[in-house]
Amino acid sequence: MTETPALLRMENVWKTYHSQPVLRGIDLDVAPHEVVCLIGASGSGKSTLLRCVNLLETVDDGAIFLDGAELTEVGADADRARRRIGMVFQSYNLFPHMSVLDNITLAPIRVHRTPRATAVAQAKELLERFDLADKAQEYPDRLSGGQQQRVAIVRALATRPSLMLLDEVTSALDPELVTEVLAIIRELKESGMTMVLATHEMGFARDIADTVCFLDDGVLLETGPAEQIFTEPREPRTREFLQRVLEARRI
Numbered sequence: 001m002t003e004t005p006a007l008l009r010m011e012n013v014w015k016t017y018h019s020q021p022v023l024r025g026i027d028l029d030v031a032p033h034e035v036v037c038l039i040g041a042s043g044s045g046k047s048t049l050l051r052c053v054n055l056l057e058t059v060d061d062g063a064i065f066l067d068g069a070e071l072t073e074v075g076a077d078a079d080r081a082r083r084r085i086g087m088v089f090q091s092y093n094l095f096p097h098m099s100v101l102d103n104i105t106l107a108p109i110r111v112h113r114t115p116r117a118t119a120v121a122q123a124k125e126l127l128e129r130f131d132l133a134d135k136a137q138e139y140p141d142r143l144s145g146g147q148q149q150r151v152a153i154v155r156a157l158a159t160r161p162s163l164m165l166l167d168e169v170t171s172a173l174d175p176e177l178v179t180e181v182l183a184i185i186r187e188l189k190e191s192g193m194t195m196v197l198a199t200h201e202m203g204f205a206r207d208i209a210d211t212v213c214f215l216d217d218g219v220l221l222e223t224g225p226a227e228q229i230f231t232e233p234r235e236p237r238t239r240e241f242l243q244r245v246l247e248a249r250r251i
Ligand SMILES: Nc1ncnc2c1ncn2[C@@H]1O[C@H](COP(=O)(O)OP(=O)(O)OP(=O)(O)O)[C@@H](O)[C@H]1O
Pocket: 017, 018, 022, 040, 041, 042, 043, 044, 045, 046, 047, 048, 049, 168, 198
């Protein structure tokens, strides 16, 4: 049986801030259609890992590949590959002076050179799909946090990425708004989107992840199927972390 080549591959990735290593030799393969959740204590390096994949940070050592093309290299192929990644942040980062529709069509028109009419038609299709069609002309400050985050997800999808990175996308939301955002992520999984998510929500990670990666102080300490990590973690530090999270939830 031949193994499916990884869509995303990280090889020995190191990142240091002010001589403090934050990622220490990360090796990670993400298969097409796989959903990977990064878990770990605050400061363990989850956001930094995602930001390195999206090249918002430069890596100090190692390499990152998307579909075999090296993202961490300078050149046209790397640029093309980078444009196939969508990222959504905790703070939605929508442009406040632009309508929802303009926020969504901006990158397709400016970066991907999609003709305006096509970009608008595709944006409207996405808004319809995610139940936001009536918000197309609204400005972000007229939307709830949950709606803004859904628009941010739609905006990332508008460039038709082959990989989505989601960084704590529900952390800034009131609990009653979290559900609607999680529902979108679930739908994306069902549609076959490859995703890497950083999350503090263990219930969600258990529910949605195919694979869970436990980051501990910049080291990918344990990677495994979600069910195994949450029921029988191999590493004592993974067990301790999960226990701590569970106890905190009881308080
Ligand atoms: N731009 C930066 N400059 C200096 N240090 C940074 C920078 N970004 C992150 N760090 C440090 O890198 C470490 C990892 O941070 P990171 O945000 O990746 O962790 P995290 O696991 O995502 O945390 P959280 O769960 O709180 O979001 C932390 O010690 C953080 O202070």
